Amino acid sequence: MTRVVVVGDLMTDAVARAAFPLAKGGDTSANVTMHGGGSGANVAAWLAVEGVESAFIGRRGADIAGRNRDMELMGYGIDARLVMDPERATGTCVVMVTHKGDRTMLSDPGANAALLPEDIPQDLFGPGAHLHVSGYSLLNEGSRQAALHAMKLAQRAQMSVTVDGGSNSHLKRAGAEPFLEWTQGVRLLVVNASQAEVLTGRDNPEQAAKVLTAWYPEVVVKMAGEGALWFSNGHADPIRVPAEPVEEIADGTGAGDAFIAGFLPVWLDGKPPVEALANGCRLAARAISHLGARPML
DSSP: OEEEEEEOEEEEEEEEEEEEOTTTTTTOEEEEEEEEEHHHHHHHHHHHHHTOOOOEOOOOOOOSHHHHHHHHHHHOOEEEEEEESSSSHHHHHHHEEETTEEEEEEEEEEEGGOGGGGGOGGGGOOOOOEEOOHHHHHHTTTTTHHHHHHHHHHHHOOEEEEEEOOOOHHHHHOHHHHHHTTTTTSSSSEEEHHHHHHHSSSSHHHHHHHHTTTOEEEEEEEOOOGGGEETTOSSSOOEOOOOOOOOOOOOOTTTTHHHHHHHHHHHHHTTTTTHHHHHHHHHHHHHHHHHSSSSOO
8 A cells, every 4th residue: 555645734623612502702611622633634644544654744843732743643653754843832723613513713833834845854755655735734835835845855756746725715815826836746636615616716516626627637626515526637527426424513623634534545546536535435424423633542
């Protein structure tokens, strides 16, 4: 099985799940828990529990949270290559989850925003491996050059490269044209329907995917409760797979990261896209069935 190297963000997620509808300007009872997070680190964690050899490259603070996040990654069996930042704290995200499972996030990237090209260890880059870059690392100005450097190293080593769309709001602020330019040479782009619309102006996921194949050989669009689709510029029609049913949505945080971790190993093994999509949807369903963005250790 192909080794996957992930470059991305590492966070501590403070998840507050409201017991009742939010009382605006008032007090709402909630269950508040702390979890390891960060889109890139989440992908690496889900890959590891799927039995994939994974490495994660990122940056953390010289604080207790950073030490805990580091130990968690090692607990999953990930080859964690974390640079300790002497000044910035480990990134933190406040995740507010409504009683219906909808979420809103407030993020402080902390040390993630200082990831540098020299933080990227070259020994992880070689033929036969695969690089996945978290869109957050490209959309954050402070870590962008490190992400671009990793992509160049991967291309020189003849590694395949995938990128995800990161954050809808960050993508809007950065703009479609710069993002498309940064991701030149990427073999597969994974986005959700909103990110696909930001990049193409098309609110129909199938139409957006077709437009995106002008830049990428293959595109996957995640459509939440409607499943996901894959499209290649060599195919006439997109391939769609429905979402797996879930009895109760506990927390949607990390579902997209889990989908990527389910999709990648099947896709990298050269199996049909329908199998890769189905495996991604299976892992996403598992992720939204419990609190926190990562699999439970």
